[in-house]
Amino acid sequence: MIFRILRYLVHNEQLIEKLSESRVMRRVAQMTVYSMNKANEIGHDAIEKVAESESIKKFSETEPQDDNRISSFSRTFMKEMQEGLKEMNDDIQKKKH
Numbered sequence: 722m723i724f725r726i727l728r729y730l731v732h733n734e735q736l737i738e739k740l741s742e743s744r745v746m747r748r749v750a751q752m753t754v755y756s757m758n759k760a761n762e763i764g765h766d767a768i769e770k771v772a773e774s775e776s777i778k779k780f781s782e783t784e785p786q787d788d789n790r791i792s793s794f795s796r797t798f799m800k801e802m803q804e805g806l807k808e809m810n811d812d813i814q815k816k817k818h
Contacts, residue, residue: 730736740746
């Protein structure tokens with residue numbers, strides 16, 4: 722019932738036209754556009770601050786060392802994972818016999 726009424730109101734061209742010409746709707750539209758532009762500006766400012774921050778610069782300077790740490794971690798992880806799987810398979814084989 723409510724959806725029927727809303728559908729009727731949305732598809733009523735005369736009503737939409739009168740609302741679009743009203744001062745209140747124009748003001749709401751202006752405020753919406755202003756809010757969106759302001760949020761966009763704030764977002765761009767925040768991105769610029771992050772890009773200029775010292776911690777990002779430090780992180781980018783220490784990145785080569787981190788690559789070695791990550792590759793070392795991944796090798797160790799894969800080795801431990803393979804050993805763990807092998808132990809699990811051995812245990813399963815022992816339980817079957």
